[in-house]
Structures are given as structure tokens and as C-alpha cells.
Amino acid sequence: MLLLAFDTATPAVTVALHDGSRVVSGCTQIDARRHGELLVPGIVTALADAGRDRAELSDIAVGVGPGPYTGLRVGLMTARALGDALGIPVHGVCTLDALAYATGRTADQGPFVAATDARRKEVYWARYADARTRLEGPGVDRAADIADGVAGLPAFGAGAALYAESFASVAGPEHVDAAALAELAVERLKNGGEFLPPEPLYLRRPDAKVPANYKPVTPN
Amino acid sequence: MAADEPLVLGIETSCDETGVGIVRGTTLLADAVASSVDEHARFGGVVPEVASRAHLEAMVPTVHRALKDAGVTMADIDAIAVTSGPGLAGALLVGVAAAKGYAMALDKPVYGVNHLAAHVCVDQLEHGRLPEPCMALLVSGGHSSLLLVPDVTSDVRPLGSTIDDAAGEAFDKVARVLGLGFPGGPIIDRAARDGDADAIAFPRGLTGPRDAAYDFSFSGLKTAVARWVEARERAGHPVPVADVAASFQEAVVDVLTRKAIRACRENGVEHLLLGGGVAANSRLRALAAERCEAAGVSLRVPRPKLCTDNGAMVAALGAEMVWRDRAPSMLDIPADSSMPVTVTQA
Ligand SMILES: Nc1ncnc2c1ncn2[C@@H]1O[C@H](COP(=O)(O)OP(=O)(O)O)[C@@H](O)[C@H]1O
Ligand SMILES: [Mg+2]
Numbered sequence A: 001m002l003l004l005a006f007d008t009a010t011p012a013v014t015v016a017l018h019d020g021s022r023v024v025s026g027c028t029q030i031d032a033r034r035h036g037e038l039l040v041p042g043i044v045t046a047l048a049d050a051g052r053d054r055a056e057l058s059d060i061a062v063g064v065g066p067g068p069y070t071g072l073r074v075g076l077m078t079a080r081a082l083g084d085a086l087g088i089p090v091h092g093v094c095t096l097d098a099l100a101y102a103t104g105r106t107a108d109q110g111p112f113v114a115a116t117d118a119r120r121k122e123v124y125w126a127r128y129a130d131a132r133t134r135l136e137g138p139g140v141d142r143a144a145d146i147a148d149g150v151a152g153l154p155a156f157g158a159g160a161a162l163y164a165e166s167f168a169s170v171a172g173p174e175h176v177d178a179a180a181l182a183e184l185a186v187e188r189l190k191n192g193g194e195f196l197p198p199e200p201l202y203l204r205r206p207d208a209k210v211p212a213n214y215k216p217v218t219p220n
Numbered sequence B: 001m002a003a004d005e006p007l008v009l010g011i012e013t014s015c016d017e018t019g020v021g022i023v024r025g026t027t028l029l030a031d032a033v034a035s036s037v038d039e040h041a042r043f044g045g046v047v048p049e050v051a052s053r054a055h056l057e058a059m060v061p062t063v064h065r066a067l068k069d070a071g072v073t074m075a076d077i078d079a080i081a082v083t084s085g086p087g088l089a090g091a092l093l094v095g096v097a098a099a100k101g102y103a104m105a106l107d108k109p110v111y112g113v114n115h116l117a118a119h120v121c122v123d124q125l126e127h128g129r130l131p132e133p134c135m136a137l138l139v140s141g142g143h144s145s146l147l148l149v150p151d152v153t154s155d156v157r158p159l160g161s162t163i164d165d166a167a168g169e170a171f172d173k174v175a176r177v178l179g180l181g182f183p184g185g186p187i188i189d190r191a192a193r194d195g196d197a198d199a200i201a202f203p204r205g206l207t208g209p210r211d212a213a214y215d216f217s218f219s220g221l222k223t224a225v226a227r228w229v230e231a232r233e234r235a236g237h238p239v240p241v242a243d244v245a246a247s248f249q250e251a252v253v254d255v256l257t258r259k260a261i262r263a264c265r266e267n268g269v270e271h272l273l274l275g276g277g278v279a280a281n282s283r284l285r286a287l288a289a290e291r292c293e294a295a296g297v298s299l300r301v302p303r304p305k306l307c308t309d310n311g312a313m314v315a316a317l318g319a320e321m322v323w324r325d326r327a328p329s330m331l332d333i334p335a336d337s338s339m340p341v342t343v344t345q346a
Helices: A035-050 A069-086 A095-103 A158-162 A178-191 B037-041 B048-070 B089-106 B115-121 B167-177 B184-192 B219-234 B241-267 B282-295 B311-323
Strands: A003-007 A012-018 A023-030 A059-063 A090-093 A112-117 A123-130 A133-141 A154-156 A169-171 B007-012 B017-024 B027-035 B079-085 B110-114 B134-139 B144-151 B155-161 B271-275 B298-300
Touching (some): A003 A035, A003 A069, A012 A035, A012 A178, A023 A035, A035 A069, A035 B089, A059 A069, A059 A178, A069 A090, A069 B048, A069 B089, A090 A095, A090 A178, A095 A112, A095 A123, A095 A133, A095 A154, A154 A158, B007 B048, B007 B115, B007 B311, B017 B048, B017 B311, B027 B048, B027 B311, B037 B048, B048 B089, B079 B089, B079 B115, B079 B311, B089 B110, B110 B311, B115 B144, B115 B155, B115 B271, B115 B311, B134 B241, B144 B241, B155 B241, B167 B241, B184 B241, B184 B282, B219 B241, B241 B271, B241 B282
Parallel strands (some): A059 A090, A112 A154, A154 A169, B134 B271
Antiparallel strands (some): A003 A012, A012 A023, A112 A123, A123 A133, B017 B027, B134 B144
């Protein structure tokens, strides 16, 4: 097995390669505006660093968000094209699941929230029982509006850090790392766990303003 | 068709068309287009986020439709070309990501190309290699330019362009004034067939002796049409839609062809090429033919399907770059929404 994992749903453009027993290479850059430029070179770097060839890839795991649309689509389009051309499966993983997985939390430590920045004063969020078990979400809301439901829970991720007042405590990891995504995906593959289709979780309708009614150019 | 000519797959997503074309050299093998135009119609214009979402969904199926139509497999492809600009940023990004993904997976070079140069180059698929130099009148929903083209892969010189609305934009806006729907170009073209082009004397923008010889302006014309229609309505008279459409269309194509012929004459260029969505206009094609004939200029116009946005035009330009041994683009090329026409390759 050689699984390529990447995620572009947050400011991180993050890539990792997993050989079935461990993560063998990775490449993460934080730049919210350059997903399109950084992703494929990042994949090339990860392959080169591991001394592996793209033709050896057996699986792709891609973060399907939720995330701001433009960057998110870069990851999904790249995953679909790679999967299509290489003839290998593309497994979708909720980006927040990868963030939660990276916390390594157990059920004994209690439930928690993973949250990323959704802009427009909102967060993408989900509630977890432990690093592998999502209880609620993903959703997109103002942090203050979900504060009652998540009262007293610790929170992880850049979305939580932005609105720290809404959570009991805030801790890292700040951004999702494809290494965690890769490990989670390999675990799910081995345990027969379920994946999402490689469809973006936009969670919002497109901004589409119907133009105002036709305005006459000659004043009445 | 020579077997040693490059087999190139071209991807176009600068606006609302997901285009995937396949060419071998200057031979068209496939031209698959999925359009989200119906999703935009009720908004009266292209909604960028709606277009971008549609590109993501349409891309892989459209690639496969093109491969099937061309009767080739992915492994046969020698290079991938993609529109890297200009256009809608989010929409371009989907095509660029797809192109890089396919190129990386297939271990083939990728060429990020200029959308406008591709509109010019597409004519090679129909009429063979472009004469050098040629003059190109590029008229679409986003652009109206006169380009002097010594080499479509590396040397495209803008002589003039619109200072306000693009020609296609004017068609779309006037269609709205007349309540005819979106996109307006084809509808006005059709409506004008039953109208009298001399019925109303609409203004010809930027045609005075002191005006820039090769620039265009269509916003005054659009306003004049709106005023005329509103005055009729206010007076309680019916609006003669066919006559308005024909007279408006005549004003646009009269200026376009006049300036294009003048550019050819003043620059000693013997070949005029039309490209872009508005080049699908039947009256523009007819008047250009008439005036070129009179001026001794040869006219090249691709069939309407190749004038509107498509992937074949991108493949055509990519194939020409491969043919001329141009170095491919890097895998870190951005989508450049305002890529200048002078930059033919990213
Ligand atoms: N027969 C026609 N007559 C006039 N305009 C047309 C015709 N067909 C298409 N158009 C116009 O062409 C424009 C689209 O051009 P195209 O090159 O496909 O897209 P873009 O402007 O995104 O590059 C629209 O404004 C449309 O109204
Ligand atoms: Mg165009």
C-alpha cells in the first residue's frame, strides 16, 4: 500500500505519504491564498523525499472540508484527476475528523470540539467523543451561537483559537496535518471503516445575488 | 494527419463552460463542452461560485467524453494544455488543478495558456496553420480587442480594446433591456433576422476623427438603446423588438468590422481572423466577409461552436506550443484572472 493524503480545506496545504505501516514523508505549507500553486509541487516533493514513484500509489485520501470553497476545490479536483488517471480509489475524509484524530484524545479525556475558520465570523465545527468518533456536525455557525451546546468543552483548531471566549479551553493543533489524515485513512481502510465520496462539504449555498430589477437609464 | 504530431488534451474553465478538447497537431479530434449556463440564466449573468462548483462536477466526465469521442486513451496523450487566465479566478483554478493532476499522474508536460490566444489559435483546427502575421478581432462576453499576431504562441500585440463594455456584454445587456433572456447574443442574432437594421440610427462609438482608431466603446450604445426603448414604452407604443435588435447589432458589427479592416490596412496585414463568442454572430460574419472582400483581405472565421469557449481551442494552442518546442509550464503555475494578452503562456 502507498497512500497519498492531502487537504486544502484550511490555510494549510498539507501532503503526506503513508506506506501502510507509517507516514514516510510529508510537506506542509501555510498559505491560504496559494493552494493551487503549492499542492501539486508538494505532492511531487513528498514522493521524491520518500524515493517513491506516483505509479506506485494505491490510494488517495483527500480532506473534503468543510472549508472555504476555492481552496477546498483545489484538493478535490486534484484528487479526482489523480485518481482518474492512475486508476486508484479516492477516499474522502472530513477535514475536521483529521484534526480531531491529531489530538489523540481518548474517551476518558471527555468530549471536545474541532473547529476551523469559516470566515464571515463563523466556524466550521464538529463535536467528538474521542479522536475517532464524531458525535455531531460538521456544521457552520457563529461560535457564539453554538456556545451553549459546546459549553465547557475544550476545543482544537484555528477556528477555536479565533473565538476562544466561546470554548472552555483552546489548544493545538492549529491546522490539519495530512500526516494525521493519512494515518486515519489507513486505519479506516484496515478496519473497513467508512469514507465519504470525494465531494466538497461546502455547507453553504453559493453567494448568488439576483441582480436588482432592471433600472431605467432615463430618470422619470 | 501526421502520426508524429502531438496529441494534446486542452482544458478550459475560465467562465461557465467546462471544455475539454483533444487535437492532434491542427486536427480536431474531440470538443466536449459541459455548460452551467442554465444555472446562471435566472441571475441574468454568470455567478462565479455556481460556475466553479459546476466545473468540479463536470470535469472528469467531460474528460472521458472527449477521450471517447477522440477514440484515444489517456495514455496516448502527449501533453495537457489549460487556460490559466484571464477569467474568473475560482473557475480557472478548477481547470488548472485538473490539468496539473492529470499531467502529474500521466507524467506529461502541462502548458498553461492564455485564453485569448487560444481563441485566436482555434482557427488552425479549421483552416490550417495561421498566416503570420494575422490580425485578430477577438470579441466575447469579457473582451473586445484587436490583436496583431506575428506568432500566436509567443507574440501577440494588442492594438486596441474596449474602453468600457465588451461587445458580448453589450449584446447581453441589450437583451435584458428588451426582456429577451440570457445569454443575449444568440437571441438578438435570431431576433434581428426579422428586423430592419436601418430602422433606428444608433450611435457608432469612438468613430470620430480624433478617437482612438482601434479602441471600442459599447456602453454609450447600450444606453442609447435603453433610452430609445424606454421612450417608446413611456409613450405607450409597442417596442419593435426585431428592429431594435437589428439596428443595435448593426451598430456593433459596423464599428467592429470597420476598425478591423482599418487595422489590417494600416499595418499591412492581409489576413483577418475573427474569434470569441460574438464571432458566432451571423451578421458580423456576413459584414466582415463583405468588407474583407472589398478590401482585399482574406477572412478566417471558425465555425460558431469553436468561437464560443471550448477546450479544443486550448488544445490547439498547446499543440502549437509543443510543435514549436516551447518549454512546458511549471507545476506551480497559478490561475491568473487578469493575465495580460501579451503573456501567451504561464
Ligand atoms: N450569435 C451571437 N451573436 C452575438 N453575440 C453572441 C452570439 N453567440 C454568443 N455571443 C456572445 O458571446 C459571449 C460569450 O463569449 P465566449 O467567448 O463564449 O465567453 P467569454 O466571454 O466568457 O470568453 C456572450 O456575451 C454571448 O452573448
Ligand atoms: Mg472566451
